[in-house]
Amino acid sequence: MIATKIHFVSAVRERVAEVVVGQDVVVERMMIALLTGGHLLLLGVPGTAKTLLVNTVAKAVDLKFGRVQFTIDMLPSDILGSELLDQASGQFRTHKGPVFTNLLLADEINRAAPKVQSALLEAMQERKVTIGNTSHPLPVPFLVIATQNPIEQAGTFELPEAQLDRFMLCHRIGYPTPDQEETVLRRQLKMGLKQVDGGAVPKSAFDMISDEPVCGLDDLVGAMRTVQDVHVSDVFMKHCVEMVRLTREHPAIELGCSPRAGLALVQAARARAFVMERDYVIPEDLFELAEDVVLHRIRLSYEALAEGRKPEQVLEEMLHQLG
Amino acid sequence: MKFLRVIAVCLIASTLAGAEDAHPIGIEEGTKIVLERGDYLPRPLDDRTPLIVRLGSVEKSDGGFTYQFHFIGFEPGDHRLADYLMHPDGSPAAELGDRTFHVATILPPDHDGALTPYIPSAFPWFGGYRALLWLLGIVWILGWGAFLWFGRRRNAVAEHAPEAPAPTYAERLRPYVEAAAEGKLDSAGQAELERLMTAYWRDKLGLGDQRMADELASLREHPEAGSLLRSLERWLHRPGGASPAEIENLLAPYRESTTHAGKEVMV
Numbered sequence: 001m002i003a004t005k006i007h008f009v010s011a012v013r014e015r016v017a018e019v020v021v022g023q024d025v026v027v028e029r030m031m032i033a034l035l036t037g038g039h040l041l042l043l044g045v046p047g048t049a050k051t052l053l054v055n056t057v058a059k060a061v062d063l064k065f066g067r068v069q070f071t072i073d074m075l076p077s078d079i080l081g082s083e084l085l086d087q088a089s090g091q092f093r094t095h096k097g098p099v100f101t102n103l104l105l106a107d108e109i110n111r112a113a114p115k116v117q118s119a120l121l122e123a124m125q126e127r128k129v130t131i132g133n134t135s136h137p138l139p140v141p142f143l144v145i146a147t148q149n150p151i152e153q154a155g156t157f158e159l160p161e162a163q164l165d166r167f168m169l170c171h172r173i174g175y176p177t178p179d180q181e182e183t184v185l186r187r188q189l190k191m192g193l194k195q196v197d198g199g200a201v202p203k204s205a206f207d208m209i210s211d212e213p214v215c216g217l218d219d220l221v222g223a224m225r226t227v228q229d230v231h232v233s234d235v236f237m238k239h240c241v242e243m244v245r246l247t248r249e250h251p252a253i254e255l256g257c258s259p260r261a262g263l264a265l266v267q268a269a270r271a272r273a274f275v276m277e278r279d280y281v282i283p284e285d286l287f288e289l290a291e292d293v294v295l296h297r298i299r300l301s302y303e304a305l306a307e308g309r310k311p312e313q314v315l316e317e318m319l320h321q322l323g
Numbered sequence: 324m325k326f327l328r329v330i331a332v333c334l335i336a337s338t339l340a341g342a343e344d345a346h347p348i349g350i351e352e353g354t355k356i357v358l359e360r361g362d363y364l365p366r367p368l369d370d371r372t373p374l375i376v377r378l379g380s381v382e383k384s385d386g387g388f389t390y391q392f393h394f395i396g397f398e399p400g401d402h403r404l405a406d407y408l409m410h411p412d413g414s415p416a417a418e419l420g421d422r423t424f425h426v427a428t429i430l431p432p433d434h435d436g437a438l439t440p441y442i443p444s445a446f447p448w449f450g451g452y453r454a455l456l457w458l459l460g461i462v463w464i465l466g467w468g469a470f471l472w473f474g475r476r477r478n479a480v481a482e483h484a485p486e487a488p489a490p491t492y493a494e495r496l497r498p499y500v501e502a503a504a505e506g507k508l509d510s511a512g513q514a515e516l517e518r519l520m521t522a523y524w525r526d527k528l529g530l531g532d533q534r535m536a537d538e539l540a541s542l543r544e545h546p547e548a549g550s551l552l553r554s555l556e557r558w559l560h561r562p563g564g565a566s567p568a569e570i571e572n573l574l575a576p577y578r579e580s581t582t583h584a585g586k587e588v589m590v
Binding site: 242 | 539
């Protein structure tokens with residue numbers, strides 16, 4: 001079963017590799033989010049191909065893709081939509097916002113005011129939007145990939161823990177290796193010019209994204225169904241429960257993981273097992289995903305912060321207790 | 324006894340003062356007197372005066388003016404008020420006549436002026452007050468000595484007591500391995516067995532400073548540890564698990580443990 005469906009993953013990966021150099025782990029996390037219907041938060045400095053990656057995956061899977069650049073003056077209706085008075089007919093008609101898509105890229109989500117963040121996060125949780133007096137279901141699948149710049153914090157509104165909890169995964173994107181960066185430069189040199197209306201502009205990586213999807217919605221749904229069949233042993237669930245328990249009892253942690261963390265661990269581990277061509281999860285899945293599932297759900301105590309400890313260190317302590 | 328004497332003297336003094344409107348020597352007293360004129364002033368006094376009079380306040384009242392006097396008597400007897408007041412122009416206040424302050428002694432009239440001798444009473448317990456203080460001092464010093472001696476002895480015992488060594492991974496593993504071999508290990512035990520196996524090999528290969536995920540990847544590349552981990556995963560996580568024979572083979576090396584050079588090791 002896995003073998004017949006895994007071409008979905010490899011096809012998407014190959015398509016992404018045509019445009020983006022490296023970032024295999026990010027692609028894997030995006031696949032996990034796609035396959036589980038969980039939302040993904042990407043933390044990374046500008047220029048690490050976050051938008052390009054999301055764009056490429058959306059086109060590769062033939063999903064409706066929307067992108068919203070969050071700013072401080074944005075209103076909830078800019079995301080969700082609103083009712084407009086049609087002067088010709090004298091009737092209100094619903095204008096659906098960019099949230100009505102399969103894959104929504106919420107760029108720099110922490111730049112929007114909390115009411116906009118809340119509006120989006122409610123849509124993420126309930127998968128429906130109420131405009132006026134009418135509830136509108138969001139398209140299926142619906143996935144939000146949000147980005148945050150971890151460096152610039154001026155003029156931003158940090159997402160509170162309760163809202164961060166809605167993201168199944170929070171992945172920290174690093175810089176490419178020197179070899180990968182050299183490959184990026186070489187690719188750029190070969191891109192050439194794009195001629196438009198008699199003028200010309202140097203091509204960017206976005207111009208290299210093929211409009212031809214490598215698989216369709218049916219393939220995605222089939223793969224999602226297969227992920228649901230991935231076997232999760234009792235022992236693995238004990239490990240997950242123990243992991244969550246450790247976060248709640250660690251002396252350096254003020255706020256431990258919610259039950260959602262355990263659910264996210266199991267779901268994400270299933271999807272990772274599928275991506276790794278297994279039909280059962282193993283502890284490696286837990287250890288690989290723990291950082292993305294747990295780290296944004298815990299808050300260190302004041303004493304631990306005063307001692308200069310970092311959440312990553314505390315998480316590693318807990319993982320070493322676990323194995 | 325001395326305390327009782329003081330109370331008795333006070334009672335006598337208060338009885339005398341109350342009976343004759345007398346005021347005791349050396350104690351400031353106060354009294355209100357109504358006079359016809361309101362402009363009397365205290366006369367200047369020298370340091371040999373038998374009475375000090377201070378004028379507190381003058382208030383107009385129905386019969387004239389009410390004077391609030393404060394005075395201290397130094398000699399017993401009657402002291403004329405006229406001798407201590409004067410008119411504003413300095414002339415004597417002769418019209419006050421025989422109005423007097425009566426100052427009385429609190430000692431009996433036939434007292435010879437001798438001081439009451441101090442007669443210490445005998446301390447009734449432990450042979451006297453000094454003996455009691457000595458005893459308390461000795462007990463206090465002995466108490467400190469005992470405290471220090473017992474404290475040092477306890478520390479010495481604690482220092483010489485052999486510390487129980489922390490159980491090795493092999494020791495911690497054994498009950499789980501035995502239970503697994505007998506097929507009596509539940510899923511919680513299996514999870515603990517897997518954690519201990521991983522920790523055992525991390526410890527054996529000297530890992531521990533890397534990310535856990537990286538350490539696990541290193542273990543998987545190790546010929547012996549990697550084989551074990553894969554077998555464990557097949558047994559504990561794969562649908563269908565492993566047969567009893569496979570489990571027996573997997574656990575066999577961990578069931579045969581020996582003690583080598585005082586430390587338990589797996590073979």
